[in-house]
Amino acid sequence: MPIQLHRIDDRLVHGQVVVGWGQPLDIRFLILVDDAVASSDWEKDLYRMAVPPEMEIHFFDVATAIREHARFAADPRPGILLTGDIDSMQRLVTGVTAIGSVNLGGIHHRAGRSQFRRYVYLTPDEEAALHRLEASGIEVTAQDVPAARAVPLSEMLAEKETR
Amino acid sequence: MTTAVKPMPRVPMLVKVTLYLRLLAVQGSWNYESLMGTGIGFTMEPALRLLPGGRGGAQYRSALARQSRYFNAHPYLAGIAVGALVRAELDGEDPARIERFRTALAGPLGSVGDRLVWASWLPFCSLIALGVYGSGGSAFAVVGTFLLLYNAGHLLLRAWGLRLGFRRGLAVSSGLGNPVLRQGPQYIGSAAALIAGTTLPMALGRIVGPGRAVAGGVIVASLIGILVLARFREHAEGWRIALGVMSLFVLYSVVR
Amino acid sequence: MSLLDALPLALLGALLGLDVVSFPQAMVSRPIVASTLAGAFIGNAGAGLLMGAVLELIALDTLPFGASRYPEWGSAAVVGGALNAMQEPGMGGALPTSLLAALLTASVSGWSMVVLRKAIGSQLAGVRDDIEDGSRRALVSLHLTGMSLDLLRGALVTLTAMLILGPLVHAIVAVWGTEAGLSRSVVVVSASIVAGGALWKVFHSVPRVLWFFVGGLVISLGVMVLR
Numbered sequence A: 001m002p003i004q005l006h007r008i009d010d011r012l013v014h015g016q017v018v019v020g021w022g023q024p025l026d027i028r029f030l031i032l033v034d035d036a037v038a039s040s041d042w043e044k045d046l047y048r049m050a051v052p053p054e055m056e057i058h059f060f061d062v063a064t065a066i067r068e069h070a071r072f073a074a075d076p077r078p079g080i081l082l083t084g085d086i087d088s089m090q091r092l093v094t095g096v097t098a099i100g101s102v103n104l105g106g107i108h109h110r111a112g113r114s115q116f117r118r119y120v121y122l123t124p125d126e127e128a129a130l131h132r133l134e135a136s137g138i139e140v141t142a143q144d145v146p147a148a149r150a151v152p153l154s155e156m157l158a159e160k161e162t163r
Numbered sequence B: 001m002t003t004a005v006k007p008m009p010r011v012p013m014l015v016k017v018t019l020y021l022r023l024l025a026v027q028g029s030w031n032y033e034s035l036m037g038t039g040i041g042f043t044m045e046p047a048l049r050l051l052p053g054g055r056g057g058a059q060y061r062s063a064l065a066r067q068s069r070y071f072n073a074h075p076y077l078a079g080i081a082v083g084a085l086v087r088a089e090l091d092g093e094d095p096a097r098i099e100r101f102r103t104a105l106a107g108p109l110g111s112v113g114d115r116l117v118w119a120s121w122l123p124f125c126s127l128i129a130l131g132v133y134g135s136g137g138s139a140f141a142v143v144g145t146f147l148l149l150y151n152a153g154h155l156l157l158r159a160w161g162l163r164l165g166f167r168r169g170l171a172v173s174s175g176l177g178n179p180v181l182r183q184g185p186q187y188i189g190s191a192a193a194l195i196a197g198t199t200l201p202m203a204l205g206r207i208v209g210p211g212r213a214v215a216g217g218v219i220v221a222s223l224i225g226i227l228v229l230a231r232f233r234e235h236a237e238g239w240r241i242a243l244g245v246m247s248l249f250v251l252y253s254v255v256r
Numbered sequence C: 001m002s003l004l005d006a007l008p009l010a011l012l013g014a015l016l017g018l019d020v021v022s023f024p025q026a027m028v029s030r031p032i033v034a035s036t037l038a039g040a041f042i043g044n045a046g047a048g049l050l051m052g053a054v055l056e057l058i059a060l061d062t063l064p065f066g067a068s069r070y071p072e073w074g075s076a077a078v079v080g081g082a083l084n085a086m087q088e089p090g091m092g093g094a095l096p097t098s099l100l101a102a103l104l105t106a107s108v109s110g111w112s113m114v115v116l117r118k119a120i121g122s123q124l125a126g127v128r129d130d131i132e133d134g135s136r137r138a139l140v141s142l143h144l145t146g147m148s149l150d151l152l153r154g155a156l157v158t159l160t161a162m163l164i165l166g167p168l169v170h171a172i173v174a175v176w177g178t179e180a181g182l183s184r185s186v187v188v189v190s191a192s193i194v195a196g197g198a199l200w201k202v203f204h205s206v207p208r209v210l211w212f213f214v215g216g217l218v219i220s221l222g223v224m225v226l227r
Helices: A015-021 A041-050 A062-073 A086-095 A124-135 A153-159 B013-023 B037-048 B058-067 B078-090 B095-134 B139-177 B184-208 B216-231 B238-255 C003-021 C031-042 C045-059 C073-086 C094-132 C136-174 C180-203 C209-226
Strands: A005-009 A029-033 A056-060 A079-083 A101-106 A114-117 A120-122 A139-142
Touching: A005 A015, A005 A086, A015 A079, A015 A101, A015 B095, A029 A062, A029 A086, A041 A056, A041 B095, A041 B139, A056 A062, A062 A079, A062 A086, A079 A086, A086 A124, A114 A153, A120 A124, A124 A139, A124 A153, A139 A153, B013 B037, B013 B078, B013 B139, B037 B058, B037 B078, B037 C094, B037 C136, B058 B078, B058 B095, B058 C094, B078 B095, B078 B139, B095 B139, B095 B184, B095 C031, B095 C045, B095 C180, B139 C031, B139 C045, B184 B216, B184 C045, B184 C180, B184 C209, B216 C180, B238 C045, B238 C094, B238 C136, B238 C180, C003 C031, C003 C073, C003 C094, C003 C136, C031 C045, C031 C073, C045 C073, C045 C094, C045 C180, C073 C094, C073 C136, C094 C136, C094 C180
Parallel strands: A005 A079, A005 A101, A029 A056, A029 A079, A101 A139
Antiparallel strands: A114 A120
8 A cells, every 4th residue: 555645744743644644544654754853862752752552653864765665655554754844845756756646734834934725834935846846747735634625736826815 | 852950940839820720721822823832922921930030031032932933732731832841941941942842842742632632532521421411311410420521631631741841841752651641542442432332322312312212224324324434534524414414304304 | 583682692602612722621612511501591401412412423523633624513502502492392393403503503613713713813913023022912912812802703603693593493493394203313313423433433443442332332232121
């Protein structure tokens, strides 16, 4: 079974991921791809506490995640791959051609960002990065929880309003 | 993160009580920009007055600004963050370190709390209340049982979190390994399944009303519906289905 | 229903709507509590409790993750409980019609929470510089404004729902054409499907969960036989 979701979410492991997606999709492992977290023991300790005992969590920097992706994609159990920002996901998909779609799960307010959805705020540079991602053949949609509609990138950027 | 052991800063009991009471309103200014952030600042504010310079001093102002930025967590476990961050500020930790800690703490507190409370304790208590209802309990008994049971867990969890955070400070992550937080949801889930089997038939029987046994058709229709809903569980929103069914049924009952 | 009759219910809806997220989240806003209180308010706690039990089954499906959009059950349960309690006894359409009113209110009220959160966000944008400067006054004022607006939100939702849906429910119940037993059965089937699906969604990964459930059913049957 392929990895169920490649998600960009600046909160990384939180309730929407573990319970919202994790329970209905029977997620059995998370792959957290973040250069800073992968090199920080105390942060890894914190995120280990965030997942239930029946769920595995693996930490990689982007370069290692590119090498390891195929192994996890071949895992029969359902899993979710998370990055905390667009840049990490972009570098990942550049190295892994098997990734066909990317989910925007949460990119929150920061100075210079404008609002596109309740849970998506982007700078013009980030907008451009998402365009490039889509232009490279990746389907990009915004969706916070499974029961919500997956909103295509073009629709989200065109609306630019708080839904 | 290295965690140098520093003596516990002295925080007057009145301030601790105020923190706890403010914690009950931690989501009062929840919004899509800072999420729970401003609520965290609001909750911590009385403790920040203890910083050198007091209320309005430079340290107080920079700490209040820092703590009011973007943050999110489960509201009942937000006390862990509040306690730990108060401790870090009073210990005079490096602001950059506090901010990095704050960012990393948010997701885990949300995940652990959502699993333990929204996806375990709350449905468990609901099922118990429905059980009291199904066994013929009065309105007072049903409401009283639910509120007492649920809030025993709720209020204790908030108090425990605040205390844990304050005691451990930036080393609080080990506290999240507490067996109640790790294994609790699974045990509560087993108990909830048992309670569901015991109480739901009785509760449904009482809703159908006296003198009318739950007809076989009702049971079969319910079971088929549950199987279908379980099949599409990741996409189905039950309340929307109920809204659609009731709209059609009301329309049918009016025009027939 | 007159404005004067609806005002006390609006106050109850406001307080219970506030409990959902802002303060104190003691789950006084859960349907089984809120609806029963509303029924008691009208003088028929039993009818409120009945609606509360039905709505509680449906609300099992709602996991209120902070940032996602979900129905708001506090004010909705006040509306459902009050409307069911206000109908003449023995009217077959009372429960299904009041339930529909409650579900509609929950949906609108969930949307009103999104509006409130945006309004607080706009308020924050206006005082962000002050808060970044460590202004206690700006922060406390934002927080208290948020809670006051939430209180107002719950009151307005409840009041509007009672004034619009109250007469509608009354009119529909008067011309109801389905037999009372069947009406109840449709409600029970709908609520039990939602509850069953919700519990399965949440607990299906618990080891041996079906055995625990079946064990519960056996106990339940035993109790019924012994009664």
